[in-house]
Amino acid sequence: MFDRSRHKIEKLNSKVWLSSPTMHGEELLYMEKAYQTNWMSTLGENINEIEKRISDKVGVKHAVALSSGTAALHMCVKLAGEKLYGKAKTGHGVLEGHKVMCSDLTFAATLNPVAYENGECVFVDAESDTWNIDPVALEKAFEKYPEVRLVIIAHLYGTPGKIKEIKAVCEKHNALLIEDAAESLGATYEGQDTGSFGDYVALSFNGNKIITGSSGGMFLTNSEEDAKKVRKWSTQSREAAPWYQHEDMGYNYRMSNVIAGVIRGQLNHLDEHIAQKRAIWERYKEGFKDLPVKMNPWDEKKSCPNFWLSCLLIDKEALCKQEMTDKEISFVPEIGKSCPSEILNTLGEFNAEGRHMWKPMHLQPMYRINDFIYNKEDVGADLFKRGMCLPSDNKMTEYEQDVIIDAVKKCFE
Numbered sequence: 001m002f003d004r005s006r007h008k009i010e011k012l013n014s015k016v017w018l019s020s021p022t023m024h025g026e027e028l029l030y031m032e033k034a035y036q037t038n039w040m041s042t043l044g045e046n047i048n049e050i051e052k053r054i055s056d057k058v059g060v061k062h063a064v065a066l067s068s069g070t071a072a073l074h075m076c077v078k079l080a081g082e083k084l085y086g087k088a089k090t091g092h093g094v095l096e097g098h099k100v101m102c103s104d105l106t107f108a109a110t111l112n113p114v115a116y117e118n119g120e121c122v123f124v125d126a127e128s129d130t131w132n133i134d135p136v137a138l139e140k141a142f143e144k145y146p147e148v149r150l151v152i153i154a155h156l157y158g159t160p161g162k163i164k165e166i167k168a169v170c171e172k173h174n175a176l177l178i179e180d181a182a183e184s185l186g187a188t189y190e191g192q193d194t195g196s197f198g199d200y201v202a203l204s205f206n207g208n209k210i211i212t213g214s215s216g217g218m219f220l221t222n223s224e225e226d227a228k229k230v231r232k233w234s235t236q237s238r239e240a241a242p243w244y245q246h247e248d249m250g251y252n253y254r255m256s257n258v259i260a261g262v263i264r265g266q267l268n269h270l271d272e273h274i275a276q277k278r279a280i281w282e283r284y285k286e287g288f289k290d291l292p293v294k295m296n297p298w299d300e301k302k303s304c305p306n307f308w309l310s311c312l313l314i315d316k317e318a319l320c321k322q323e324m325t326d327k328e329i330s331f332v333p334e335i336g337k338s339c340p341s342e343i344l345n346t347l348g349e350f351n352a353e354g355r356h357m358w359k360p361m362h363l364q365p366m367y368r369i370n371d372f373i374y375n376k377e378d379v380g381a382d383l384f385k386r387g388m389c390l391p392s393d394n395k396m397t398e399y400e401q402d403v404i405i406d407a408v409k410k411c412f413e
């Protein structure tokens with residue numbers, strides 16, 4: 001093996017995580033209040049409060065707190081499906097026989113609910129300006145499948161996609177838009193919050209997100225009727241009757257009032273977390289200015305990310321040779337070059353956690369037979385080969401980040 005161990009490894013004393021929960025104390029007070037008042041349930045003041053505060057913050061009329069972002073996305077998909085195609089027969093998915101355009105470069109949770117409802121995802125490639133769904137490729141997808149009426153997009157790593165252009169394509173083709181803002185709470189596009197553009201929106205409060213409840217999610221919409229439906233479906237679809245009366249399939253998707261207490265405490269710190277994450281992104285950018293890499297890009301004129309994860313993209317000429325199978329990777333280290341796996345291994349030796357980019361859905365075995373539409377070249381596959389997420393924990397000290405920056409530099413020596 002090629003030897004890069006010319007510098008001694010100065011291992012960090014405590015592990016620097018990719019993005020771990022950052023608690024402030026208020027969380028515990030609201031959790032305790034739930035306990036003291038015995039609202040240890042899926043009802044209570046914490047839930048009411050966060051639904052109100054988050055819908056106000058994002059600029060959407062209605063919010064329903066749910067058990068996870070994935071549950072919120074399922075509710076989005078089910079609502080859109082019913083609106084477009086009518087109620088499904090019991091035991092059948094509401095999207096049976098229908099295609100849905102979906103972000104290709106994202107976490108599988110964005111679009112798995114399409115499959116829960118028996119629909120078929122058509123994957124649409126990312127663009128290289130923001131790493132989100134490409135409006136040009138989306139238009140191409142509609143040329144191929146003009147009958148499609150539903151689009152699901154995610155804002156990756158806290159960077160808003162080209163949402164106005166995406167919306168224009170959706171409107172042109174009379175399609176509903178589901179916006180997965182799980183990673184982008186607090187990020188704005190032309191001054192408007194992500195999560196306020198879609199017909200149906202999902203947020204997540206999973207442990208690694210910019211603010212967290214340990215778990216949890218939220219459904220957002222401007223339609224009162226749809227918000228009511230989600231409230232009903234997510235609480236087992238009980239009808240207003242003296243007994244358990246059911247007209248619809250039910251789910252147990254509501255958020256606990258204890259979890260809502262954690263989120264209520266975190267909400268006061270969203271702006272602070274964003275500022276810390278931004279400082280981390282900027283320090284990486286400065287630290288890597290002499291390396292053949294770029295930081296994850298955004299449209300500086302139009303948008304303001306929440307900087308949830310700092311990511312790095314290795315220049316094409318500086319990528320060492322790598323061989324990827326479905327589950328393994330091997331690479332050949334080379335002077336002046338590196339690859340995501342080498343950097344991740346090195347970070348690991350320094351006691352810091354990074355991660356590969358989301359692997360595009362069209363490369364995932366479970367979705368390999370689904371169609372994939374791209375513009376000129378497969379941008380998502382290229383980003384996956386050359387890109388990675390850096391340790392982005394907002395509790396990381398400047399010293400720790402300096403060690404991480406040195407570790408990355410070492411990979412290119």
Ligand SMILES: *Cc1c(COP(=O)(O)O)cnc(C)c1O
Binds near residue numbers: 180182216
């Ligand atoms: C985290 C995440 C989800 C899922 O949220 P959970 O609360 O973990 O279910 C969905 N989409 C994206 C893009 C995410 O990052």
